[in-house]
Amino acid sequence: MSEPVTPGSDQRQLIERDIDGYLARHADKEILRVLTCGSVDDGKSTLIGRLLHDSQLIHEDQLAAVERESRTGGSRAGELDLALVVDGLQAEREQGITIDVAYRYFSTARRKFIIADTPGHEQYTRNMATGASNCDAAIILIDATNGVLIQTRRHTFIARLLGIRHLIVAVNKMDLVEYDEATFADIRGDYEAFASRLRVEDLNFIPMSALHGDNVVERSTNMPWYRGASLMHLLENMHVAPGGGIDNFRMPVQRVNRPDASFRGYSGSVASGAVRPGDSVVVLPSGLSTEVTRIVTMDGDLEEASAPMAVTLTLADQVDVGRGDILASPVNQPRVSDTIDATLVWMGEEPMAPGRQYIVKQGAKQVFGRVETLRDRVDVNTLEPLPASTLALNEIGRVRLVLAEPVPYDAYEDSRATGSFIVIDRLSNITVGAGMIQAPGGQALHSHWDETPHGALTATGSAVTAEEKSQRLGQTPVTMLFTGLSKSGKTVIAQAVERKLFDEGRLATVIDGQNFRLGLSRDLGFSAEDRSENVRRAAESARQMNDAGLICLTAFVVPLDSVRERARTVVGPERFLEVYLTAPIEELKRRDDSGLFEAAERGEIPSFPGVSSEFEEPASPDLVLDTASLGVEDCALRVMDLLRQRGFIH
Secondary structure (H helix, E strand, C coil), X not given: CCCCCCHHHHHHHHHHHCHHHHHHHHHCCCEEEEEEEECCCCCHHHHHHHHHHHCCCCCHHHHHHHHHHHHHHCCCCCCCCHHHHCCCCHHHHHHCCCCCCEEEEEECCCCEEEEEECCCCHHHHHHHHHHHCCCCEEEEEEECCCCCCHHHHHHHHHHHHCCCCEEEEEEECHHHHCCCHHHHHHHHHHHHHHHHHHCCCEEEEEECECCCCECCCECCCCCCCCCCCCHHHHHHHCCCCCCCCCCCCEEECCEEEEEECCEEEEEXXXXXXXXXXXXXXXXXXXXXXXXXXXXXXXXXCCCCEECCCEEEEEECCCCCCCCCCEXXXXXXXXXXXXXXXXXXXXXXXXXXXXXXXXXXXXXCEEEEEEEEEEEEEECCCCCCEECCCCCCCCCEEEEEEEEEEEEEECCCCCCCCCCEEEEECCCCCCEEEEEEECCCCCXXXXXXXXXXXXXXXXXXXXXXXXXXXXXXXXXXXXXEEEECCCCCCHHHHHHHHHHHHHHCCCCEEEEEHHHHHHCCCCCCCCCHHHHHHHHHHHHXXXXXXXXXXXXXXXXXXXXXXXXXXXXXXXHCHHHEEEEEEECCHHHHHHHCCCCHHHHHHCCCCCCCECCCECCCCCCCCCEEEECCCCCHHHHXXXXXXXXXXXXXXX
16 A cells, blocks of 8 residues: 655745645545543653654644643653644643643645644543544554553543544554563454444554654554554545535524624524525424525525535525524424433532432533433443442433423434533532433433344244133233332232222232242342333233233333333223323432432432432333322222223223
């Protein structure tokens, strides 16, 4: 693979020959936004400095200033310290670390680049997430003497979380391990084992020494065993497709443009797709429809605008459009809801508090919102979800947000612009979180519900028909889900109903949540995934019992409405009844002779519905029982009445 000519000299020759041609060529070049990240002292700043120096892209006065600074404040005993090209803050120079995100802009013959140098210290992970939010590619640096560290994993996970599809793993400081191929191979193997679970679309590995310039701009003669390209060659030739998976038009409105009474336009940057005069658009969240009449710019009207152009649109009708609204194609519209599921990176010094009101800013729109449910926290080392009652600084979790008003949005994997938001503290006005919106009912939470059975398995029928079973038993099979918070009376009432059915000659069985966990679900914990899987197993068991002609009474907390709906689908909507048991929290605590609520309040039981995680009340249950005012006998009689009214018993 041939290497390009030295970028700096190529551009200077073009400038000397034809300055106008250079400017025209420069204006049309593609921009690549690159993130550099890794652990402390992996050499990120030195790498960028070497990249610019060897490409002859540092101005002479800048280089002279770096040389002077190297003699007095550098880290290389008076030798040229290229890290000083990037570390601009006084604190960074004094401590020899990167604190803030430093951006460097440069251009080669092929491309324009924006490189974000992000901090390596764990306490500045939030800065790294900020730098990654707009990048197309990431350079993950690994010190060859240290190998893959926790911060390496953390930065890789965040880079993928924020939608970066192209990763270059630069194994730096190869000079300190004598340019040993085996060391490079071991590090590559460790990293690939971790990254294989992140579905990286484009992954490259480069052994290098940023200090000496090995494989940075030019191929190194010290590592003849490496036959790949240099870093600069990869960056210049990397194919980066337009971000997002949505082809349909989206434009968040940033400003209503009204210079005089004769003109009203709506300004913003096109987030995805394209728009032309005459196209139909819908205004969200209102849902009003209209048509684009003009695409206005400072250089005149356009026949078409596409991402990421900044334009002003005029509309055919006087519809209500305000800052923060989204103009979108009527086809494949953004979702509109006041409840969103998201992955949240917490950036605040004070831990995230479920239930506390924050400001949620999505694009130009600001609404009040709260974290209703913290589903779990992600362990960045294992990528496994862990139970959690809060998120501390730099922790990542999956949450459900409830907003004060509906907002239009897309899933983050489809559109960064309409699928991301920040969380702002109401009192300090400081940004404390950054979120990536997940599609409703995403696979992450309900993966087991949707998995395809192994092999060519097919269900077999019974030799006895459902009608024959119903006639023999004198009943129609049904599953009743008794749901509510702990100590609301689910199991006690289910057992009372079972007794009444048996006394009338019916056959019923109770599946109690606690007993179920002692048997079929003994391998499960209490994370969001485990709770969901527990209910899936119970629903499948109930369906089998219904198929046998039995009435199945299930007693489970099931805090999420979406999981209850999945259970209804598995059993069959025509033979599924939902009974919601409710009582004031003080009454539930009074009944709690096992101390569950007290333990949850002390933080000993994470994700405990009603204390450290939310319980979503059923939207339309078949029966509501207030167990604070009704006794067990009264509740059981009302359930029996429901069964008769619905025709399951006669």
